[in-house]
Amino acid sequence: MKKLSSSDSSTQNPSILPIKSGAEIIVATLIEQGVETMFGYPGGVALPLFDKLYDAPINFIIPRHEQGGCHMADGFARASGKTGVILTTSGPGACNLVTGLATAMMDSVPMVALTAQVRTDLIGNDAFQEADTTGITRPVTKHNMIIKDIKDLQRSIREAFYIASTGRPGPVLIDIPVDIEVAKYPLQPLEEISLPGYKPQEKGHHRQIKMAAEMINKSERPVLYAGGGVITDNASEELREFAKKANLPVTMTLLGLGCFDQREPHSLDMLGMHGTAYANFAVQECDLMIAVGARFDDRVTGKLKTFAPNAKFIHIDIDPSSISKNINVNIPVVGSAKYTLGELTKEVEFKERKAWFDKIADWKKRYPLRYDAKSTNIKPQYVIEQICEATKSEAIIVTGVGQHQMWTAQFYKHIKPRHFITSGGLGTMGYGLPAAIGAQIAMPGATVIDIDGDSSFNMTMNELCTAVQYELPIKVCIINNGHMGMVRQWQQLFYGKRYSKSSLRNPEFAAVAQAFGAVGITVDKKSEVKSAIAKMLAEKRPCLVDFKVEREENVWPMVATGKSLHEMDGLDIFDSMA
Amino acid sequence: MKHIISTLVQNKPGVLAHVAGMFAARAFNIDSLAVGRTDDPMLSRMTIVVIGDDKVVEQVRKQLAKIIDVVKIQDFSGKEVIARDLMLMNVCTPPEKRAEVLALVEMFKAKVVDIGQKFVMVEFSASEDKIESFIDACRPYGIKNMVRTGTVAMARLSQATGGEE
Numbered sequence: 081m082k083k084l085s086s087s088d089s090s091t092q093n094p095s096i097l098p099i100k101s102g103a104e105i106i107v108a109t110l111i112e113q114g115v116e117t118m119f120g121y122p123g124g125v126a127l128p129l130f131d132k133l134y135d136a137p138i139n140f141i142i143p144r145h146e147q148g149g150c151h152m153a154d155g156f157a158r159a160s161g162k163t164g165v166i167l168t169t170s171g172p173g174a175c176n177l178v179t180g181l182a183t184a185m186m187d188s189v190p191m192v193a194l195t196a197q198v199r200t201d202l203i204g205n206d207a208f209q210e211a212d213t214t215g216i217t218r219p220v221t222k223h224n225m226i227i228k229d230i231k232d233l234q235r236s237i238r239e240a241f242y243i244a245s246t247g248r249p250g251p252v253l254i255d256i257p258v259d260i261e262v263a264k265y266p267l268q269p270l271e272e273i274s275l276p277g278y279k280p281q282e283k284g285h286h287r288q289i290k291m292a293a294e295m296i297n298k299s300e301r302p303v304l305y306a307g308g309g310v311i312t313d314n315a316s317e318e319l320r321e322f323a324k325k326a327n328l329p330v331t332m333t334l335l336g337l338g339c340f341d342q343r344e345p346h347s348l349d350m351l352g353m354h355g356t357a358y359a360n361f362a363v364q365e366c367d368l369m370i371a372v373g374a375r376f377d378d379r380v381t382g383k384l385k386t387f388a389p390n391a392k393f394i395h396i397d398i399d400p401s402s403i404s405k406n407i408n409v410n411i412p413v414v415g416s417a418k419y420t421l422g423e424l425t426k427e428v429e430f431k432e433r434k435a436w437f438d439k440i441a442d443w444k445k446r447y448p449l450r451y452d453a454k455s456t457n458i459k460p461q462y463v464i465e466q467i468c469e470a471t472k473s474e475a476i477i478v479t480g481v482g483q484h485q486m487w488t489a490q491f492y493k494h495i496k497p498r499h500f501i502t503s504g505g506l507g508t509m510g511y512g513l514p515a516a517i518g519a520q521i522a523m524p525g526a527t528v529i530d531i532d533g534d535s536s537f538n539m540t541m542n543e544l545c546t547a548v549q550y551e552l553p554i555k556v557c558i559i560n561n562g563h564m565g566m567v568r569q570w571q572q573l574f575y576g577k578r579y580s581k582s583s584l585r586n587p588e589f590a591a592v593a594q595a596f597g598a599v600g601i602t603v604d605k606k607s608e609v610k611s612a613i614a615k616m617l618a619e620k621r622p623c624l625v626d627f628k629v630e631r632e633e634n635v636w637p638m639v640a641t642g643k644s645l646h647e648m649d650g651l652d653i654f655d656s657m658a
Numbered sequence: 659m660k661h662i663i664s665t666l667v668q669n670k671p672g673v674l675a676h677v678a679g680m681f682a683a684r685a686f687n688i689d690s691l692a693v694g695r696t697d698d699p700m701l702s703r704m705t706i707v708v709i710g711d712d713k714v715v716e717q718v719r720k721q722l723a724k725i726i727d728v729v730k731i732q733d734f735s736g737k738e739v740i741a742r743d744l745m746l747m748n749v750c751t752p753p754e755k756r757a758e759v760l761a762l763v764e765m766f767k768a769k770v771v772d773i774g775q776k777f778v779m780v781e782f783s784a785s786e787d788k789i790e791s792f793i794d795a796c797r798p799y800g801i802k803n804m805v806r807t808g809t810v811a812m813a814r815l816s817q818a819t820g821g822e823e
């Protein structure tokens with residue numbers, strides 16, 4: 081239970097509470113919940129609410145498509161740690177949120193979606209722009225509800241913000257029929273939220289933490305495996321302290337990147353399908369794996385049966401259902417990353433583990449990430465390295481999904497939490513541009529760069545217009561290989577180079593950018609890469625750079641589906657480039 | 659293996675859809691599902707019979723607990739429980755067989771609730787395997803139709819219930 085305010089509702093006389101319309105109650109409650117910025121698109125049954133937003137003190141961003149708006153709210157939430165808010169009309173407006181909600185759900189992003197609905201008495205009658213929004217979105221939200229009585233409206237909005245932002249965060253949707261928007265009811269004072277079926281356990285059990293510490297202190301070859309939960313819970317500092325005190329090598333999931341400074345010698349960088357060889361070898365040979373805010377996703381584990389075959393497992397997670405779902409865990413600790421890591425740090429001891437760290441150093445020396453740096457073509461990895469160098473790893477990097485996403489994970493040195501924003505769980509192409517817009521709105525002073533693929537960018541590029549309208553200085557770097565690169569890579573490796581439907585005719589992206597009112601630059605020579613990046617970073621307007629990179633480059637190393645983590649392909653290719 | 663899971667849920671629209679949808683989305687196997695009001699008008703009870711090994715049932719429990727409107731979960735696996743199904747069945751009773759059928763009803767401690775020219779309707783509340791035996795016993799006479807509620811269960815008060823979340 082969460083105390084929201086010191087005001088005691090029993091002392092309030094209900095008769096003096098101001099009577100407001102549902103729409104006014106919604107706006108007042110959003111402001112009360114600290115909403116300063118929200119995203120949304122108007123439509124028929126949402127109009128009473130939009131009327132009250134006309135002069136509300138809320139910065140309102142209109143995307144070009146509701147899906148874009150939903151990813152903007154998501155990018156806003158990931159960059160700032162605040163709850164993202166999206167508002168749409170009924171039917172098509174609500175349906176267009178589905179991909180964005182599913183993206184946020186998979187990656188545990190706090191979000192509140194408000195959707196308008198047809199009049200209560202029309203529900204179920206196939207009315208104009210009617211859709212069963214709660215039915216459609218139930219599997220892709222942490223919780224959803226439809227308001228059928230104005231009495232429930234204000235409490236439900238407060239509950240939505242509470243549920244979205246606590247425990248394992250996620251999107252919560254509230255469906256509001258138009259007659260509820262116009263009905264009248266007194267504005268309610270803040271009161272305690274009481275949800276008998278929802279009590280997230282923040283504090284890990286002390287006995288479990290003690291047992292975990294003992295196991296860590298005994299371990300000769302431990303690996304700390306950190307996921308997105310560390311960033312969500314703002315526990316990067318605690319993670320660093322813990323890893324330092326116990327002397328542990330740290331590997332990160334895609335969503336965990338940034339929670340541990342990759343310049344530190346203890347960083348093993350990313351593990352999994354396109355992880356580093358040294359991370360994957362360390363996992364396969366470790367005697368203890370300490371998972372924090374991670375969920376043993378199939379892209380991380382490869383073949384489950386042979387994943388970390390000699391290891392015992394400690395799993396720290398706020399979500400009990402993530403524990404022992406894929407891997408049988410020896411010591412489960414249900415609790416927040418921040419609290420549990422803090423407590424664990426008190427209990428662990430420093431241990432030198434020289435043989436283990438020597439072995440890791442040897443792997444790092446033998447199998448660094450490589451690409452053909454001498455090539456005269458523009459290599460995608462080269463572009464990303466140059467962006468990293470020019471921004472000194474300080475930019476907020478957002479991506480689409482595919483090869484460029486993996487290269488950005490690999491070749492950009494991630495040093496800070498909330499500075500790498502990507503759709504990990506759902507793998508939503510088209511996420512990059514709108515999420516970058518959301519991140520830029522959350523962090524107006526930051527350099528925000530969407531490193532995108534040509535095919536990903538094609539999916540949501542209309543949002544460039546949104547960036548121009550709101551004068552956002554976002555940068556878009558298209559790693560343009562003229563293919564759906566990852567699809568093409570799989571077809572090359574597993575389907576005998578039958579490139580079935582995996583290349584599209586692209587527009588001249590720079591010209592498109594210019595038509596939208598942004599700056600557009602095309603780069604087709606390696607010698608122009610650095611100067612184009614410098615020009616882009618100096619630009620105050622939205623700026624797109626179209627890098628025409630080598631068309632058939634592959635992401636290495638790669639653990640093919642069904643293989644164990646140590647059975648990586650591509651290490652011989654690395655050797656040939658050494 | 660069958661496991662009986664008893665859950666208290668908020669008595670709100672959409673909760674049944676949420677629970678049923680979660681089972682479908684996560685490919686859990688429901689054997690039966692019985693929903694009814696409780697003595698508290700705010701709460702309903704769902705009794706769910708799930709097929710799966712211990713690992714599956716553990717996930718079922720955890721995923722149920724994640725649903726905001728699910729208030730409490732009891733897993734009855736390995737516990738002393740009273741479990742009952744309710745069945746109504748129309749059995750064919752040609753005049754020469756009627757006495758035999760009635761004897762069966764008597765033997766199983768079932769109840770005749772309606773008598774027609776060619777059928778009797780039997781009400782039977784018992785454990786699942788007893789119901790199955792009764793159905794097998796009636797089959798030779800011809801079963802016109804039947805309806806079952808799915809299992810409801812309660813832990814014996816004389817036993818520690820356990821398994822609560």
